[in-house]
Amino acid sequence: MDTCDVIVLGSGHNGLILQAYLARAGLDVLCLESRDEAGGGMTTVEQPAGSGFLHNTHSFFHRGVTLLPWYRDLELERRGAQYITPSFNVGLLCEDGRSLEWWDDFEKTFASFEAVSPEDARTLRRWRNDFVPIVSGILEPETQRPPLPPEVRRKSLSASPEGRLLMETSPLSPLEFVLREFKHPAVQAALLFFNGLREVDLREPGFGHHVPSLMASKRMAQMAAGGTKQVAAALIHAVEEAGGKIRVSSRPRRIIVEHGRAVGVETVSGDVIKARHAVVSSLNPQQTFLELIDESLLPADWVAKARAFRYNLLGPLFALNLNLSDRPRYSAAEKRPELNHAFMFILGIEQPETLLKIVEHHEAGTIPPTVMWGTCPTQFDPSQAPAGRHTAFMWEKLPYRLNGDARNWDAAKAAHGRDMLRAWSRYAPNLNDAVLEMSTASPLDVERTLENMRFGDLLGGSLGHGQTGYNRPFAGAGNYRGHLQGLYLCGSACFPGGNITGMPGYNSAQVVLADLGIDAPWAPGPIESVYAKLAR
Numbered sequence: 001m002d003t004c005d006v007i008v009l010g011s012g013h014n015g016l017i018l019q020a021y022l023a024r025a026g027l028d029v030l031c032l033e034s035r036d037e038a039g040g041g042m043t044t045v046e047q048p049a050g051s052g053f054l055h056n057t058h059s060f061f062h063r064g065v066t067l068l069p070w071y072r073d074l075e076l077e078r079r080g081a082q083y084i085t086p087s088f089n090v091g092l093l094c095e096d097g098r099s100l101e102w103w104d105d106f107e108k109t110f111a112s113f114e115a116v117s118p119e120d121a122r123t124l125r126r127w128r129n130d131f132v133p134i135v136s137g138i139l140e141p142e143t144q145r146p147p148l149p150p151e152v153r154r155k156s157l158s159a160s161p162e163g164r165l166l167m168e169t170s171p172l173s174p175l176e177f178v179l180r181e182f183k184h185p186a187v188q189a190a191l192l193f194f195n196g197l198r199e200v201d202l203r204e205p206g207f208g209h210h211v212p213s214l215m216a217s218k219r220m221a222q223m224a225a226g227g228t229k230q231v232a233a234a235l236i237h238a239v240e241e242a243g244g245k246i247r248v249s250s251r252p253r254r255i256i257v258e259h260g261r262a263v264g265v266e267t268v269s270g271d272v273i274k275a276r277h278a279v280v281s282s283l284n285p286q287q288t289f290l291e292l293i294d295e296s297l298l299p300a301d302w303v304a305k306a307r308a309f310r311y312n313l314l315g316p317l318f319a320l321n322l323n324l325s326d327r328p329r330y331s332a333a334e335k336r337p338e339l340n341h342a343f344m345f346i347l348g349i350e351q352p353e354t355l356l357k358i359v360e361h362h363e364a365g366t367i368p369p370t371v372m373w374g375t376c377p378t379q380f381d382p383s384q385a386p387a388g389r390h391t392a393f394m395w396e397k398l399p400y401r402l403n404g405d406a407r408n409w410d411a412a413k414a415a416h417g418r419d420m421l422r423a424w425s426r427y428a429p430n431l432n433d434a435v436l437e438m439s440t441a442s443p444l445d446v447e448r449t450l451e452n453m454r455f456g457d458l459l460g461g462s463l464g465h466g467q468t469g470y471n472r473p474f475a476g477a478g479n480y481r482g483h484l485q486g487l488y489l490c491g492s493a494c495f496p497g498g499n500i501t502g503m504p505g506y507n508s509a510q511v512v513l514a515d516l517g518i519d520a521p522w523a524p525g526p527i528e529s530v531y532a533k534l535a536r
């Protein structure tokens with residue numbers, strides 16, 4: 001039997017970030033990972049093996065990671081992580097060759113919207129300007145701390161004009177906000193799609209502030225040099241340098257509970273590992289509470305809440321990955337050469353109704369009209385393919401249960417990949433001759449690789465159904481603490497949610513260390529002082 005101070009379940013970036021902070025605080029921390037490699041959704045795979053073509057089969061577009069506190073605190077650059085942030089960050093191509101563009105320089109973003117609708121461009125500027133202090137003064141500091149109960153938060157926000165504007169805007173859904181504020185269908189579609197890139201459901205009330213926040217934020221899409229896996233490698237280095245250990249191919253069978261405390265983990269292979277202080281799970285709440293803890297040890301309402309936990313309808317992604325002899329060359333770049341340098345392309349959407357159709361198809365389990373987004377990573381980092389060759393990918397939001405059953409994907413995915421390639425070639429005709437190899441990954445493949453991504457939900461649970469803020473993953477479990485002493489949560493199912501933000505791990509580490517009475521000098525001060533700065 002092994003004994004350590006803390007056991008972490010799952011080695012995605014949230015688990016690794018928490019583990020690194022705890023290990024640096026002097027705790028003996030062991031992470032148990034069911035796969036044969038650590039890193040979770042920070043993976044890069046050579047396809048085919050030995051070919052030199054690298055594909056980032058899970059996360060690729062990391063939003064402003066270099067601005068996040070854990071990236072700095074854990075010295076990831078010293079450990080080999082390096083990010084590339086193309087200035088022309090996102091381009092949405094219309095069939096007539098026009099583009100709506102999102103640059104790191106707002107004036108350029110403005111100019112592209114102005115070319116389509118001067119009135120909408122002015123509206124965008126006004127909202128963006130109003131939200132710059134809200135993003136930097138409220139929303140970003142909030143995500144870097146454990147969330148407050150909603151009534152406490154409301155009271156604090158009502159003390160400042162920025163907080164009041166945020167509270168007026170939030171109750172809307174992104175759809176309501178965009179349709180109310182903007183007139184041109186292509187502008188509406190672009191803004192709603194930008195919103196959807198962060199997987200927020202456009203119909204979800206409570207996210208009306210999301211579009212202006214995105215426009216006001218300095219955090220742009222970035223890619224990791226050498227592949228996403230390099231960032232995981234840097235995190236693993238930070239963990240190991242601080243004395244933390246990661247045990248791969250180790251699957252927990254149950255969390256051991258004694259005298260009302262989580263005191264260890266038994267693995268499927270029969271190992272028993274005791275934890276002196278805590279077990280921290282980065283898995284989803286159904287795995288943690290329903291599969292790893294005996295039901296008799298859970299309060300009845302926690303069983304009910306964990307069972308009722310919902311996944312994102314629009315969470316699943318389908319991926320088409322290409323190995324190429326040439327990069328995609330978009331026809332629209334003949335008139336607008338800047339497009340040759342755009343990072344992310346969005347294709348197939350010019351009106352908001354298309355997004356609503358996508359939602360309907362997800363509900364019906366059928367394939368919607370093709371709307372996709374992706375990039376050619378090797379245009380920005382040639383190291384991800386052999387010399388002179390390229391990789392490129394497109395993602396599409398597609399339902400998990402294709403025609404009622406996720407297993408239908410196995411027979412359907414190759415043909416769907418060809419459909420996507422055909423649609424893509426309409427914008428970049430040279431693709432027809434440039435493809436050397438292609439592969440696809442369905443929402444079912446996502447779940448097969450990372451079992452915590454139930455139903456292909458890459459965000460670790462819906463951001464609707466009240467599963468937000470202090471009530472994420474569900475009411476009572478929203479402060480990273482489980483129902484037992486010594487049991488904590490730290491994955492995407494916690495506030496603020498999925499994607500590569502590291503905030504669930506970062507915030508959970510604050511809570512665990514505070515409960516253990518261990519100083520965390522790196523932790524930001526209390527959120528109350530942040531609100532107080534704005535109060536007037």
Ligand SMILES: Cc1cc2nc3c(=O)[nH]c(=O)nc-3n(C[C@H](O)[C@H](O)[C@H](O)COP(=O)(O)OP(=O)(O)OC[C@H]3O[C@@H](n4cnc5c(N)ncnc54)[C@H](O)[C@@H]3O)c2cc1C
Binds near residue numbers: 012041282287317
């Ligand atoms: C196709 C795709 C594209 C994506 N693109 C982006 C993107 O561009 N940008 C972005 O920010 N995000 C993206 N994401 C989402 C991102 O990958 C996730 O939100 C993120 O990885 C979640 O991090 P995490 O640390 O919470 O969990 P994960 O990264 O999911 O890690 C969880 C870990 O737990 C392990 N595990 C699961 N079950 C068990 C068990 N029973 N016992 C032990 N270990 C277990 C898993 O193997 C995994 O290593 C994408 C995801 C997918 C699938």
